[in-house]
Amino acid sequence: MSHLINIFLEPAKVFADLREKPTFWVPLLLMAVLTAVSTLLYFMTVDPAWFAEHQSAQVLLQNPEMTSAELAQMQSFMPGARTMGWIAAAGALFVIAIVFLVYAVYYLLAGKITGQAVGFRHGLALVSWSTMPMVLGSLVVIGAVLTSSPQTPLESMQLTNIDPLLVQLPMDHDWSMLAKSFSLLNFWVWFLAALGWKTWFRTGWGQALVVVLLPSIVIYGVMALFAIL
Template sequence: MNPSSNPLVMLLDIFRSPTSCFLALHQRGAWGWQPYIVLILSPFLFWGAYFSNVDFTWLSAELSQQLNPEQLELLDSNTLLASEIISDVFGRTLAVLMLAFWFNLAAKPSVHQHGYWKWFAVSSAVMFPAVLGDIASYASLILKHGNVMYYAADLNSLNGLIKLPLTNDWSQFASSLPLLLPWYIVLGYSAVLTWTEFERGQALVISALPWVGYYLIWAIYILVS
């Protein structure tokens, strides 16, 4: 397997040949900034399109059934736009940083050692399919002529399918849980196999454990509280 020949091909290889992508990142860790930059720019484009297309009068009327009057008085399109963009950018950045920390920690027993920022590059590639979710969200928005609630507009999340209202205890959980989680796990699995000598089972556990552990603890917390 040959590494990706240039940064653009590397982005394509995240989808068609992950091993080639991770071989390229092993040689040129700085290329990892490109998927990260696209990953955090994408929410600006999607949410900008959403609030340009949605009927804000209709949106406010729907929200009035879920929020109290004091909360509604503070909401306008610019506030919601900024809130959603900041939430996505912060959430994706935190996920990449924490995933890189986990990979760096979990790979310590390996004879092949890589620095934190190398794993940051890997984590950016692992999260990159979220850009496809943004594209799918935009397509859904156009097909529905903007008549979709903002908390159910992002098809990267489970709530994009089940559309739980803000008043539901599971709404925030569903809005956080990525539909592309299996893809993230597979990409992480491929990266660990490519960069270490670990067996397949060990690589799968390393890739899946942070995701499964985080959402399992969160779900248990909701159930017991």
């Protein structure tokens, strides 16, 4: 359990220990539970009537050609805020599990390409422990939910993201999705993952950073390309 503190204070020591005995359940479950809790808490405290109007406004913003009849029909099938909370919380658990598994497989394949002996457990441990800064992001969301108006969009609670921390872009802005998706905590996560790779396989920072950053470059690069086009 000391790793939960030392990953922030002495990450190199943590990864040195994990090289011999890779573990992942504690950080994985902590990340999944706090993400689900922050999501559920938002939907349990948001003003249901306002949330329904907000959803409709966002749909119209993305589909301005939609008629009133079509919007009314869509609203009849949309779940309420409370129901949406349970759906979103369960979805968060599922998504985190899938993302972590995909990254573990990626590190496994990256190890084969670079000639490093990366087992699946090591890959899962690397992604789980390096993602610990995102736990702080979930705590920030929880704090924002508890102190903000019940008529506040969920994306406005993500105070570690470029939007709303540095800019506030309308939903129909070309760069809105990227700004609302990119957390400044990513830099911390990337550093920890690269440090873990470097510590385990005694490589230089160059290989470690290339391996760690490649998926994010692809993901955010595609989002930037869509924004440009």
